[in-house]
Amino acid sequence: MTVSHPTEIKSQEGFLREQRTWEGSAAALVAVTGETRWEAMLLPRGALEASPTPRSGGQRAMLGVAPVIVALLLLGCAPEAAHGLDSKSVSAFVQNVVYSNRIAIFSKSYCPYSLRAKRVFNELSEKPFVVELDLRDDGPEIQNILLDLVGRHTVPQVFVNGQHIGGSDDTVKALANGKLRKLLGKNQ
Structure with missing residues (x-):
């Protein structure tokens, strides 16, 4: 005792x-x-x-x-003490997704712009690594990390070979001008 x-x-x-x-x-x-x-x-x-x-x-x-x-x-x-650790691990998760996958898309499952960006890669017979922020508990934290990383809080955010392409419009534009195919190593 x-x-x-x-x-x-x-x-x-x-x-x-x-x-x-x-x-x-x-x-x-x-x-x-x-x-x-x-x-x-x-x-x-x-x-x-x-x-x-x-x-x-x-x-x-x-x-x-x-x-x-x-x-x-x-x-x-x-939970308060772990909060600092969580934000570090969320940041590490984002960095890992961006740099460990050929194509990474931070998306929301219901977002039409996210669906359009995913469709671009489907047409190229590519399978991106997709993080659906609305289906994750740490989705808002990931979105804040993306804001710090790329200066945008919106989805989708598309990365190819660790390079930030942008959102849906940027991805469609990169496909149209050949930049996306070049980054993917595909012939036109």
């Missing part, structure tokens, strides 16, 4: 609040905080020796609930 006991200690720096956690007969110092908001210091288990203070049944029950409350608070913070 884990027992926590806060105490105040007078030191040269002023009064410090110390939190000790006991498991069995060995004490581990969990954190030391003071007037200057020191960062938590973690010491190895058993670094301090102490005997746990006897607790009544009600106090023991409350102490058993504390770890559950802390765990729930940490879980509540997890």
